[in-house]
């Protein structure tokens with residue numbers, strides 16, 4: 098029987114688009130760069146609201162692609178909430194989750210409090226902020242990503258009237274990829290607007306489920322879950338969670354690949370946030386590492402550890418880049434083509450989760466320095482390219498929004514159209530890849546067939 102999966106699901110929850118659910122408003126009443134408005138703009142555009150589409154033709158194509166599978170997941174019941182808290186403990190410490198939950202519940206309605214002092218970027222930033230419902234909203238975001246994984250990777254096609262989505266986009270916030278085992282990384286001094294690492298939580302929960310299933314079936318192949326992070330900032334939290342929780346004896350279950358800007362100084366306060374994510378291969382070639390990354394080597398799969406592929410890009414504002422340094426759109430695409438995709442093909446994932454930050458877009462405050470110079474100049478086409486290439490691997494792809502803020506104009510506030518355009522283009526890439534998954538590494542292992550009984 099041919100595959101009954103097609104299309105891309107759009108998965109969210111009303112709290113993801115509601116300002117009061119995770120209020121980040123600045124002290125002067127101005128909108129924080131990481132606000133519900135970003136997710137609402139994406140949601141509206143992907144649902145075909147004509148006013149939201151920066152590129153109407155692409156908007157219409159993408160809206161048609163997701164139209165069959167628009168899912169607002171239900172509110173978590175107390176029991177489900179407790180279950181997601183347990184899953185969050187697969188990657189975060191119980192003490193961090195407890196402290197974050199208390200910090201939020203002790204706030205009065207309408208109050209907004211800084212969680213960490215460190216500013217991210219030099220735009221209309223502000224510390225990582227929390228309000229009364231932030232923790233429950235962060236857990237709800239985990240549940241959205243979990244529901245998307247279930248839709249594309251776990252649920253049997255027959256259960257869903259013989260049709261199910263092939264891939265999914267999760268319109269979620271708060272972002273999560275800077276949240277490490279204990280939340281804010283002490284060395285980095287910030288949490289980059291992140292609270293609970295929804296992508297890492299969903300990856301760990303899904304891997305645990307696959308482990309149980311393969312043990313029951315006496316399968317010899319361990320499950321493999323890849324996380325691809327295209328946010329302009331290194332996902333230091335995700336890398337830390339995977340290394341610390343699954344680095345030893347993890348059975349080679351996880352691969353983390355990231356393409357990000359990196360610029361570091363003697364004074365870490367001057368680093369481009371978070372100042373981590375050096376390329377282990379580059380460092381090995383140079384004979385020394387400026388800031389050693391613990392264990393792991395890019396690209397080569399260690400059968401018993403977490404594979405990490407860090408692909409740093411040099412910001413465009415650096416006047417004298419090192420010879421061979423990757424930068425700009427061409428550098429981004431080269432990193433994806435030459436490093437990320439080969440590593441993924443070798444790894445043959447059962448599931449690809451994407452930390453879909455679109456703050457590498459030209460003009461986004463997330464990659465702009467104090468002088469207004471861009472560090473990266475990505476266009477929607479670059480995100481379409483990534484979506485298309487990832488979908489061609491053959492495994493289901495579940496992308497969750499991370500950073501991506503748009504332009505800021507002192508008089509008019511935020512223009513979120515680049516966020517919408519880049520996310521829509523990524524979804525278009527997923528959709529346009531069609532059924533190119535046939536013959537992929539994962540399919541060759543028979544994993545897909547065993548999982549959803551489509552063949």
Ligand SMILES: [Zn+2]
Pocket residue numbers: 328329330454456463499500501
């Ligand atoms: Zn970012």
